[in-house]
Amino acid sequence: MERLVIISNRVAEIGEKTQIGGLAVGIADALSRGEGLWVGWNGAVSGPGEDPATSRKQHEAITTLTFSLTEEEHENYYLGFSNRVLWPSFHYRLDLIEFSEAFAKAYSSVNKRFARTAFPELKSDDLVWVHDYHLIPVAQELRKLGSRHRIGFFLHIPFPSAEIFSAVPRHEWLRECLFQFDLIGFQTNRDLENFRLYLAEHADVEFISDNLIKAAGRIIRLGAFPIGIDVEQFAAMANKVDDAVELERMRRDILGRIQMISADRLDYSKGLPERTRAFLEFLNAYPEYRGFAEYLQIASPTREDVLAYTEIRTELEQLSGAVNGKFAEFNWSPVQYINRSIPRDKLACLFHASRIGLITPLRDGMNLVAKEYIAAQPADDPGVLILSKFAGAAEQLEEALIVNPYDAGEVAGAIRRAVTMPLEERQNRQRKLLDRIKTTDAHWWQTTFLEALGHAPYVSTQSTQS
Numbered sequence: 001m002e003r004l005v006i007i008s009n010r011v012a013e014i015g016e017k018t019q020i021g022g023l024a025v026g027i028a029d030a031l032s033r034g035e036g037l038w039v040g041w042n043g044a045v046s047g048p049g050e051d052p053a054t055s056r057k058q059h060e061a062i063t064t065l066t067f068s069l070t071e072e073e074h075e076n077y078y079l080g081f082s083n084r085v086l087w088p089s090f091h092y093r094l095d096l097i098e099f100s101e102a103f104a105k106a107y108s109s110v111n112k113r114f115a116r117t118a119f120p121e122l123k124s125d126d127l128v129w130v131h132d133y134h135l136i137p138v139a140q141e142l143r144k145l146g147s148r149h150r151i152g153f154f155l156h157i158p159f160p161s162a163e164i165f166s167a168v169p170r171h172e173w174l175r176e177c178l179f180q181f182d183l184i185g186f187q188t189n190r191d192l193e194n195f196r197l198y199l200a201e202h203a204d205v206e207f208i209s210d211n212l213i214k215a216a217g218r219i220i221r222l223g224a225f226p227i228g229i230d231v232e233q234f235a236a237m238a239n240k241v242d243d244a245v246e247l248e249r250m251r252r253d254i255l256g257r258i259q260m261i262s263a264d265r266l267d268y269s270k271g272l273p274e275r276t277r278a279f280l281e282f283l284n285a286y287p288e289y290r291g292f293a294e295y296l297q298i299a300s301p302t303r304e305d306v307l308a309y310t311e312i313r314t315e316l317e318q319l320s321g322a323v324n325g326k327f328a329e330f331n332w333s334p335v336q337y338i339n340r341s342i343p344r345d346k347l348a349c350l351f352h353a354s355r356i357g358l359i360t361p362l363r364d365g366m367n368l369v370a371k372e373y374i375a376a377q378p379a380d381d382p383g384v385l386i387l388s389k390f391a392g393a394a395e396q397l398e399e400a401l402i403v404n405p406y407d408a409g410e411v412a413g414a415i416r417r418a419v420t421m422p423l424e425e426r427q428n429r430q431r432k433l434l435d436r437i438k439t440t441d442a443h444w445w446q447t448t449f450l451e452a453l454g455h456a457p458y459v460s461t462q463s464t465q466s
């Protein structure tokens with residue numbers, strides 16, 4: 001079997017398996033199929049004059065090769081082009097784009113640095129898998145260094161509509177960079193379709209089939225590979241009864257309390273203020289639930305150096321305060337707000353104990369929390385997932401209550417439907433949802449992607465752009 005080399009912006013600490021979350025589960029699973037190398041940023045920023053040297057660590061068969069970014073690289077590549085240009089625009093927030101020439105330059109040069117770090121390590125038959133929007137130019141940089149490897153790219157965030165993508169500063173350059181991969185993977189069929197429509201309008205491309213194109217003299221494979229979770233592992237954590245779960249059960253049984261939950265990074269794409277407004281609408285429209293319904297909002301801080309993130313935090317804190325100010329009583333606060341990251345096993349138990357998972361992003365590549373909520377439900381008395389139609393997960397999880405997150409009345413109606421849903425209907429929906437997340441779990445995701453990459457129509461004499 002070929003060795004796998006992963007290149008991603010951040011390299012996760014590979015330690016105790018249960019504490020790594022999100023995409024790190026899928027990557028660690030992929031790396032553990034044989035020998036593996038993981039290259040990327042270590043999360044640190046080196047001060048002026050400090051040496052941002054690379055460090056190598058070994059965890060059984062997995063080697064990690066990490067380096068720090070300089071302050072300038074962090075500011076312009078990471079906070080700049082990646083998170084002030086690409087992240088907002090791919091999430092349909094063109095109004096939040098702050099573009100500068102310095103951002104584009106740093107994005108290009110840091111991608112060169114990733115490629116230069118990885119290239120000397122590569123063996124001739126390695127499979128290279130590059131992750132996410134930070135690293136679109138990596139394949140082109142590797143090709144310039146002479147790489148003839150099979151290189152795959154997976155985009156974790158949405159690929160926007162053609163019109164939106166054509167508004168991204170330097171979209172023509174990004175497109176040409178993408179053509180140096182052998183496989184380009186998206187989360188959903190919708191993303192794939194958006195990419196094809198963009199190419200049809202803006203690029204000189206030959207469409208060979210639904211999944212093959214010819215561009216820049218190369219044949220490139222395209223595909224949708226919805227990311228999954230390790231269902232067994234998450235369910236096992238959720239089923240370990242802890243004190244908080246017991247307490248919640250008692251509150252549910254004795255006091256008739258109904259808990260809804262959400263957990264996100266505090267990002268404007270996750271729709272947190274809209275969700276709080278929908279909960280407010282629910283309390284206004286259905287006063288019989290005052291005193292009983294509680295919304296536990298777990299929002300971990302993220303990218304706080306970017307203005308849009310401090311603004312969303314202020315807005316959310318004001319709103320939660322306003323809802324509590326209006327409705328709270330001495331023994332009941334409708335909104336509980338936790339602004340920090342919490343251990344995954346705790347999160348799993350809280351999902352298990354919550355009657356409703358309220359997952360309503362305004363845009364999301366997939367949204368793993370939706371899948372984690374399903375994995376955590378008790379089979380005998382499962383809760384209900386309310387899911388935004390703009391989460392990639394909605395393409396798969398059609399038995400959830402699918403809502404428009406911009407319509408507070410519709411979300412409030414879905415909450416009402418969820419709290420009154422008969423047990424049999426909840427069990428039926430849960431069974432189908434659970435089946436789906438099990439058949440397309442983290443292991444399935446990485447194996448189907450790597451299989452497609454292994455089969456990408458690779459031509460060893462291919463011409464490369466310089």
Ligand code: ADQ
Pocket residue numbers: 021022023156157227263264265298299300340341342343344347364365366367368369370372
């Ligand atoms: P994210 O935007 O980070 O990921 P998501 O897929 O929901 O979104 O993953 C977040 C992970 O962090 C989940 O495992 C969740 O349990 C965990 N988490 C969230 N809040 C937490 C908290 N307060 N404390 C502890 N853990 C918390 C990006 C894309 C997504 C895509 C993933 C994977 O934006 O659309 O699904 O990559 O491809």
